[in-house]
Amino acid sequence: MRFLLVGGGAREHAIGAALVRAGAEVVVASANANPGLERLAAASARIDPTEAAAVVEFARRTRAEFAAVGPEAPLAAGVADALRAAEVPTVGPGKDGARIESSKAFCRELLARHGIVASPKVVTPASVEEVDRAVAQFAGPFVVKPDGLTAGKGVWVQGADFLDPKEGAVYAKSLLLQGGRVLLEEKLEGEEFSQMAFVTDDGVYPMPAVQDFKRALEGNRGGNTGGMGSYSQRDHLLPFLPPADREAAIEIVRKTAGALRAEGISYRGVLYGGFMLTAGGPVLVEYNARFGDPEGINALTLYEEGNFAALLAGVATGRVDPNLVRFRLRSTVVKYLVPPGYGDRPRPGGVLELDLPEIEAEGVHVLYGAVEAAGPGAVRLGSGRGVALVGEASAIHEAGSRVEAALRHVRGDYYVRHDIGTKEDLARRVEHLRQLRAPGAKPSPLPLSVAAPDAPPSSAGTPEQLHG
Numbered sequence: 001m002r003f004l005l006v007g008g009g010a011r012e013h014a015i016g017a018a019l020v021r022a023g024a025e026v027v028v029a030s031a032n033a034n035p036g037l038e039r040l041a042a043a044s045a046r047i048d049p050t051e052a053a054a055v056v057e058f059a060r061r062t063r064a065e066f067a068a069v070g071p072e073a074p075l076a077a078g079v080a081d082a083l084r085a086a087e088v089p090t091v092g093p094g095k096d097g098a099r100i101e102s103s104k105a106f107c108r109e110l111l112a113r114h115g116i117v118a119s120p121k122v123v124t125p126a127s128v129e130e131v132d133r134a135v136a137q138f139a140g141p142f143v144v145k146p147d148g149l150t151a152g153k154g155v156w157v158q159g160a161d162f163l164d165p166k167e168g169a170v171y172a173k174s175l176l177l178q179g180g181r182v183l184l185e186e187k188l189e190g191e192e193f194s195q196m197a198f199v200t201d202d203g204v205y206p207m208p209a210v211q212d213f214k215r216a217l218e219g220n221r222g223g224n225t226g227g228m229g230s231y232s233q234r235d236h237l238l239p240f241l242p243p244a245d246r247e248a249a250i251e252i253v254r255k256t257a258g259a260l261r262a263e264g265i266s267y268r269g270v271l272y273g274g275f276m277l278t279a280g281g282p283v284l285v286e287y288n289a290r291f292g293d294p295e296g297i298n299a300l301t302l303y304e305e306g307n308f309a310a311l312l313a314g315v316a317t318g319r320v321d322p323n324l325v326r327f328r329l330r331s332t333v334v335k336y337l338v339p340p341g342y343g344d345r346p347r348p349g350g351v352l353e354l355d356l357p358e359i360e361a362e363g364v365h366v367l368y369g370a371v372e373a374a375g376p377g378a379v380r381l382g383s384g385r386g387v388a389l390v391g392e393a394s395a396i397h398e399a400g401s402r403v404e405a406a407l408r409h410v411r412g413d414y415y416v417r418h419d420i421g422t423k424e425d426l427a428r429r430v431e432h433l434r435q436l437r438a439p440g441a442k443p444s445p446l447p448l449s450v451a452a453p454d455a456p457p458s459s460a461g462t463p464e465q466l467h468g
């Protein structure tokens with residue numbers, strides 16, 4: 001089987017590696033020359049992954065039988081539609097299904113239309129003049145979100161990104177003045193987790209739950225990023241996530257897949273629910289239309305060897321053999337090595353020297369992201385997340401310790417969050433949920449108000465990229 005892989009980050013490196021382990025051939029269309037993908041690909045080309053015509057042409061030239069689209073931007077640009085039109089079965093929704101990620105208003109409206117109780121209070125001011133009145137509708141803290149794709153960086157949370165509601169209002173107005181739509185949402189209290197699933201015509205197939213670390217700096221300070229690292233637990237739950245709450249999240253994902261189908265949208269790909277586990281259960285923070293990065297790396301590390309290519313071919317063609325959806329019972333920790341200043345003012349150009357045999361000897365795998373090759377065992381950091389190290393073990397903190405041990409074999413100037421997957425961090429999160437759920441705790445904002453945003457859906461086809 002020959003797969004075209006669209007995208008050149010560490011998530012795509014993990015997808016490519018899993019396909020090659022399954023005996024498939026991989027050809028890669030990406031803007032950058034990812035050193036990991038270059039090594040394993042049968043062919044690769046420097047193509048803007050959002051340029052549908054160029055991607056299709058490359059698929060034809062390389063006789064790709066299937067395709068998998070990694071990042072959100074090509075999905076939002078209709079690259080999966082173009083590949084399907086060229087008769088290349090593809091993992092990744094068309095532009096219509098990708099709106100679940102590329103328009104947060106579409107996502108909330110879809111849930112409201114289908115009575116899926118999973119949203120906080122949402123208000124969408126239609127104009128700058130309406131912002132102050134919209135802000136006044138929140139008795140407590142709120143969140144300001146641009147409607148479109150922002151690479152995880154456009155959301156402002158009260159208490160973290162701004163303190164005074166007036167500052168949030170100014171930010172919301174500035175977004176509206178730039179021409180986009182804006183959502184104001186009630187701030188959810190709890191612990192976040194990612195529940196991804198393969199979705200195709202014949203069903204929804206969940207992956208292990210994962211927790212991502214969104215904030216740039218240790219202690220969850222600094223700005224929101226695409227994710228600095230992530231962990232998953234042996235039993236596919238999380239230390240703070242009991243089975244019933246994971247099931248409730250999976251049920252929301254199932255209902256959402258059903259809602260998409262009911263609206264005539266054929267969705268073949270990965271649907272990723274970003275949830276907040278609140279005192280009252282899981283509430284949806286957002287959907288993504290693809291594997292998480294880094295969360296996809298956790299899931300792919302756990303995938304049972306052998307049949308990943310058959311699984312993806314099944315997703316792309318609408319029929320999955322459930323026996324192929326199997327994940328090992330191990331814990332994983334991913335940590336991203338990023339350029340100094342990442343999240344705010346990244347300083348690219350630094351060289352990392354990786355002693356690969358020593359890193360592998362620690363039981364840790366290396367996945368390359370925004371880096372370029374710089375000689376044997378060396379890579380040069382770009383502005384994005386550079387190198388992902390993934391460790392696995394029986395317990396989460398052991399997997400984290402493996403990654404820390406592997407860091408001894410990396411030289412160069414980089415930043416990494418050492419607090420991901422430590423016993424202390426895990427205990428804090430368990431305690432956070434325990435306190436929220438304790439009898440007599442401050443009443444939660446639930447039962448949920450499923451407020452349909454009060455503005456009509458945008459007529460704009462492609463949402464603008466606000467923050468790259």
Ligand code: AMP
Pocket residue numbers: 120143145152153155157185186187188189192214224274285286
């Ligand atoms: P999103 O791009 O929607 O994933 O938002 C980025 C991050 O902002 C999320 O991962 C959360 O940490 C935070 N966030 C978004 N919406 C909310 C909300 N309603 N309440 C609390 N935090 C939120």
Ligand code: GLY
Pocket residue numbers: 152212226227288291292293294295
């Ligand atoms: N790690 C968050 C994302 O993939 O969007």
